[in-house]
Amino acid sequence: MTVPSPGPPSPVPVLALGDILLVTLPGELHDATAEQLQQDITERIARSGATGVVIDISGVDIVDSYLGRVLAEIARTAALLAARTVLAGMRPAVAITLVELGLTLTGLTTALDVDRAMRLLSDPVVERPEAVDRTEGSP
């Protein structure tokens, strides 16, 4: 009989799908695990030369300011290594809480689900409106 170990929680797996790394966050994420994840992703991008990171947070009920900061930092470090980060599947309740907290995660690209996030990353033409909007007046 194996007893569940009370030691440090197991790390979050990082899957590679072609040039894209896929991370599905568990419902409860310990601060230590989040930090470990940040390192794992950075190392994987550097090693494999991935061009995109999809973070699936559809199973996450609560995003606090710490996790919000970790996510923003992952996106910034990934950007330094020339990879784009997309946050996928945020729940309405989480979005409302984040907005009420004033954490709008402005540097991050978001998508409705993993499928759209993958499409967003695989299609180099699709850019987020911030960049497009200014030039949009000319047809």
Add this chain to the structure above:
Amino acid sequence: MRVSEHDAAHEAAAQRVTDFLRRRREQIAQRWADAPLFRTVFTVSRDEAVEACKAVVDALAEVAADGRLEDISAPGFAAVRDQLGRTAASRARTGSSPAQIADEVAGLRAPVTELLRGEFADPSAPEAHEAVLTLAVLMGTLRLVVMETALDAGEELIERQRLQLMEVATPVIQLWDGIVAVPLIGTLDSARSQVVMESLLEAIVDQRAEYAILDITGVPTVDSLVAQHLMKTVAAARLMGAECIVSGIRPAIAQTIVHLGIDLGSVVTRAGLADALAYALGRQGIVVPGRPAAGASRS
């Protein structure tokens, strides 16, 4: 000593009034049934009015027996509170003002006082005087109870209508595959903007919408608070992975926004709902042929 004598006199009077109310229940009810308050509400049968009056008499007798003459929350009133509320509400529906209803309740006092006076051989005796006074206090309390119940009913109605209005006023419409719109009508306060945000985010998930249009054509004024609510909704939708477009910005509102120095820089805005839809379709790669008038003026 004097105080206890005084109290004893009070108690005796309350007891006398209780006895009187219980004994003459039938006569009081018969007289009240002809009063405008009951006659106009129970139009179907007089017996029904008499029954309603008896219930009120019983309640008054119980309150008097408890000695809680001036207590509008006395348990004796619990049984008739509902009925009184309905009676007052139906009077209010036929156009009576609260003051008129209060007067009608006050009108119930005269017939019962008359009956009480008839009980005494000498109507000017101190006991008679005390009993009439006690009854007057009791009837005053009844009047307060009716008014309180009526006001409560009114407040409940207002609250229910406010909730209904809130739900009715924020429908989320699917305009196209992946495009939803919320036409906002009326003042946007924090409670409403919360409802708008919630229903919009739910719709984004349900319909897998990538574009959400907030149409503020029906919003009379935009101040910094309304703008803040809009920005919050836009930010929440963005976090979900949908892009928000604010449309229906009338020239006057555009000027107000600029004058107030509100920064909507990060939000895509369009003049009309049609323009916003065209933008969203264009972003999805669907080419919309320009409207002839617009195209002519542009080229």
